[in-house]
Amino acid sequence: MNIILEARNIRYRYPQSLEAIKGISFHIRRGEKIALVGPNGAGKSTLLQMFNGMIRPDSGTMLFDKEPIRYDTSSLRQLRKRVGYVLQNPDRQIIAPTVYQDVAFGPANLGYDEQAIQQAVALALRRVGLKGFERRPPHQLSGGEKKRVALAGVLAMDPDMLVFDEPTTGLDPSGSEDVMELLDELNHEGKTVIISTHDVELAYPWADRAILLLDGRILQEGVPDVAFGNPDYVRMAHLSVPTLLEVSQELGRRGFAQPERKPRSVLDMIHIIEHLLNRSCSTSRPGTISVCDVDRGWDTPLATWVSARQNLAVGAMGTSAKQRASQEHLTLDFTYGVIDKCILRALRGQDSLILTNSSMAGRVVTRVEAYCQESGTAISVIPLNTTNQSPK
């Protein structure tokens, strides 16, 4: 078990105030997606700030990469390079007067040379889809763009772990989905991602594990359907049971047998319902899912290819794919939960196209194959320009 962060019975009291963290122990594995969920004042932000040494616990130990965190200046610099922290309010995080300067802030202070700084900034801005924003002042950006700048500033330091305090506050639903998808993409590249949130509907399908915090203590910890599955705990933490889980529970109460694995997405739910009805609503001939890797060349212009096919839905996964779509003036039907939505279409006998990048192309195949195996359907994934990748 490769543990990246561990807390051992930590306690913390703000000066002249109540105890905010009352003895918490947990661990986080490398490459996990963790959602820290709880009501206001539960100690989420306080706990998050301990991850990069901004707050030192009064007692107990925080371990990063199996070493206890040391609080001298040079150790903290090392730690903060590896643990990127994105504040809730991007206006409080963005320091410099232009986007370029702000994203370059971390690398410059880490002593990178000029060329390395430029490279890190260009890469980070491309990651978050803000290429071309270098000279813009932050006050001219929208809320979502500011969040992205704040994230790019952290990504430019290439941290192992990303800590994101309330990533979706102040964003519209599509902006929230974009940010969550970006976090997914970063996680897929091997970064451990920890977020704090109130939004159970968003955290439930996204997280590998959820930690429910209440009043400075851990109330419940586990995979999302366990963490959010206990109505008493959810009520105590001033949250709500995710709709999918509630539907599944309600079906269970009515005597319909529920599978071991609780539904995490609409696709899972449809699968359960079809199973209960003991008939498949899907057509006998499922549709296909074409995958286009935007990082590789392809002679045919996408728009021509798409317009040649009737009733085709287009989805994009990852920032570079979305940029490519907007360059080619393609209207995207799906930008979040793309694979699931395309499988749902395929089950109805409709075709779809997924634009994606090289690192995520394999994921489409893996996910579709896993679904086919589970449900006994055969949906074919057609790589348009990728060599037939074996599932990772």
Next chain:
Amino acid sequence: MLENLVDNIAQESAFRHINPATKLILCLGSLVICLVSPSPVVPLISGVVLSIVLIVPARVSPVLYGELLLGPAIFTIISVVVLVFLVGGGDVLWQFNPVPWVNLTITVGSLHEGLLVLCRVFGCSVSLFFIALTTPMTDLFDGMKRIGIPIEIIDLMMIIYRYIFIVYNQAVEIWHAQVMRLGYSRPMEAIRSSAMLCGMLFISSWNAGEDLIHAMDCRCYNGIIPSLEQAEPMQMRSLIPVLLYLAGLSGILLVVITRVVVLS
């Protein structure tokens, strides 16, 4: 909203891509020429030409530009009226004695002096507006570093620039919240509300300052705020017209000075 406005105009100016040093040469050059000119003709020409350049090729909205000029114009006209009555010299043109101990006189000399001041202010203001409306603040920081202004001062300027907009927006938000609850309906109420606004703004700025240190620490602050390299090198295409214009203006100045010397 004015500071926001000026910065936005500069961001969207058609001259934004021109190297800021070129624009500074034009601005400072015409400023100096307007200041040393003994005749109102030179600053008047400079002001009119630069205004046309700002409105036509740089595409600054004429209405906005007029509004911006109105500020210095009101101030200058009041000052010039006072000046015309204060300064003397030459033949008396107009005299007014409302009461025996008040004597208001306008002379040829005072009129000339007033006209000169008016034109100088116009020429100099337009020179400064030229740089303000075509060059965003962010483009100037790199240049300041190059001419040797201490880095500590530039860093402070950058942070202040960044926070002007945040604090300003916060003030507007608080003000709106107060107006919505009739905070400025009566004079006493208005005084109390504005005091409250200042207090709130101070506290929130203080917190923002603490958060700023926090945010800098999070990102390994070690005394460096990176600068933004100037993307556009100085180009002959823009530098030559600037130098030609300044040479022309200096030529007119020279003619004017020789005429003044010959006349005297």
